[in-house]
Amino acid sequence: MQDLAQEFLDQGHDPVVIAPMQGPGPLWVEEKARGVRVLRLRAWDTKGNSYLGRTLAELALSVGMLRGLWISPLRKVSWDGLIWYSPSVFLGPFVWWLKSRSRCQVYVILRDIFPEWLVELGVLRKGPVYYFFKLIAHLQYMLADCIGVQSPSNQEHLSRWSRRTGKRLEVLQNWLAPAPDIGSSISVANSLLAGRIILVYVGTMGVAQGAEIFVDLAKYLRHRDDLGFLFVGKGAAVPKLVDRSREYGLENTLFHAEINSEEIPGLLSQCAVGLLALDPRHRTHHIPGKFLTYVQAGLPVLARVNHGTDLVNVIENEGVGIAYTGESVRTLGTLTEDLIDNAEAWEEMSRHGKGLARRVFSPTTACEQILEALSPEGVISLGPESERI
Numbered sequence: 001m002q003d004l005a006q007e008f009l010d011q012g013h014d015p016v017v018i019a020p021m022q023g024p025g026p027l028w029v030e031e032k033a034r035g036v037r038v039l040r041l042r043a044w045d046t047k048g049n050s051y052l053g054r055t056l057a058e059l060a061l062s063v064g065m066l067r068g069l070w071i072s073p074l075r076k077v078s079w080d081g082l083i084w085y086s087p088s089v090f091l092g093p094f095v096w097w098l099k100s101r102s103r104c105q106v107y108v109i110l111r112d113i114f115p116e117w118l119v120e121l122g123v124l125r126k127g128p129v130y131y132f133f134k135l136i137a138h139l140q141y142m143l144a145d146c147i148g149v150q151s152p153s154n155q156e157h158l159s160r161w162s163r164r165t166g167k168r169l170e171v172l173q174n175w176l177a178p179a180p181d182i183g184s185s186i187s188v189a190n191s192l193l194a195g196r197i198i199l200v201y202v203g204t205m206g207v208a209q210g211a212e213i214f215v216d217l218a219k220y221l222r223h224r225d226d227l228g229f230l231f232v233g234k235g236a237a238v239p240k241l242v243d244r245s246r247e248y249g250l251e252n253t254l255f256h257a258e259i260n261s262e263e264i265p266g267l268l269s270q271c272a273v274g275l276l277a278l279d280p281r282h283r284t285h286h287i288p289g290k291f292l293t294y295v296q297a298g299l300p301v302l303a304r305v306n307h308g309t310d311l312v313n314v315i316e317n318e319g320v321g322i323a324y325t326g327e328s329v330r331t332l333g334t335l336t337e338d339l340i341d342n343a344e345a346w347e348e349m350s351r352h353g354k355g356l357a358r359r360v361f362s363p364t365t366a367c368e369q370i371l372e373a374l375s376p377e378g379v380i381s382l383g384p385e386s387e388r389i
Helices: 002-010 051-059 061-070 089-102 116-120 128-143 152-162 212-220 238-248 261-268 289-296 310-318 329-340 343-359 363-374
Strands: 016-021 028-033 036-042 081-086 105-110 146-149 168-171 197-202 227-232 253-256 273-277 301-304 321-324
Touching (some): 002 036, 016 061, 036 061, 051 061, 061 089, 081 089, 081 128, 081 363, 105 363, 116 128, 146 152, 146 363, 152 168, 168 363, 197 261, 212 238, 212 273, 212 329, 273 289, 289 301, 289 343, 301 310, 301 329, 310 321, 310 343, 329 343
Parallel strands (some): 016 036, 081 105, 105 146, 197 227, 197 273, 227 253, 273 301
Antiparallel strands (some): 028 036
């Protein structure tokens, strides 16, 4: 989102990012990030390990943010357009308040088909809780004037919504701006993985990812003293993954807490392969942001994903890595060794990945596509003294 906001600014607009913040302190804080105005509003922590705790925090998200907005300098601002990144799906009341005041268009960048994916993974059954969540998701769709999904196959889930008058449904590819290598607080050379070829997993490790297969892979490949597995991020599954690694007595795995996104290029420059996992029980389609991060850095992708998805097609058709859709750790291990031990194939995948990132996943393209949807002319005019943002 920082890259997208930066692109809006570079194109002459006046973006404001409104985001929740956790912890003690004031109800609102306004700051600037690379010239972009950011309003942070106090809310409850939605990233805890308890499903119940996270759900309650998500349900209270809009209330907490409206409380902070009400006393902030932006309370009376009238907006030219609203861009809602989902998840979180629980921001409906907050967006409704902004839209009703400004009478503007809402563009939803939809990256999760919720709560369907919870049912697919067995986290939720189709009972009262499921239909309650469906109502919350329905509010999101009701408020949206345009929805940008990340994969062509996701359009099937919203075909009925798209037939409504005045609604627009389209594929909005993920995006990532080129980032400089400013180094990283993680130094592989000074860790227990020093001297090894590093396979790295960066990002959320939760129930939707199924990253435990890569811990099992590390166990299967423990005889390869030249390989190391680095896991960087947070999520509900992290404690279980750490315990699994300890249970196996692995010396080829290392876990590290989430780092600042600006450090990611410096981290990936120390690695050879990017690991990507989506639980194979998924039926919805995802092209995760970490995929873009890997290919932009020139890392071949080793992905364990659900069968027949658009991500599998992208990886195979573009020649940027290996997509495995099965359950066998042995087979995944063989594919991993084939990739690591074939320098020519590795270099070709690296080159293809960098080209794909430049060609398809551009913040400029995403920005222009969103502007076109928000305004019939594709332009939102902002004067320097305008009260509209």
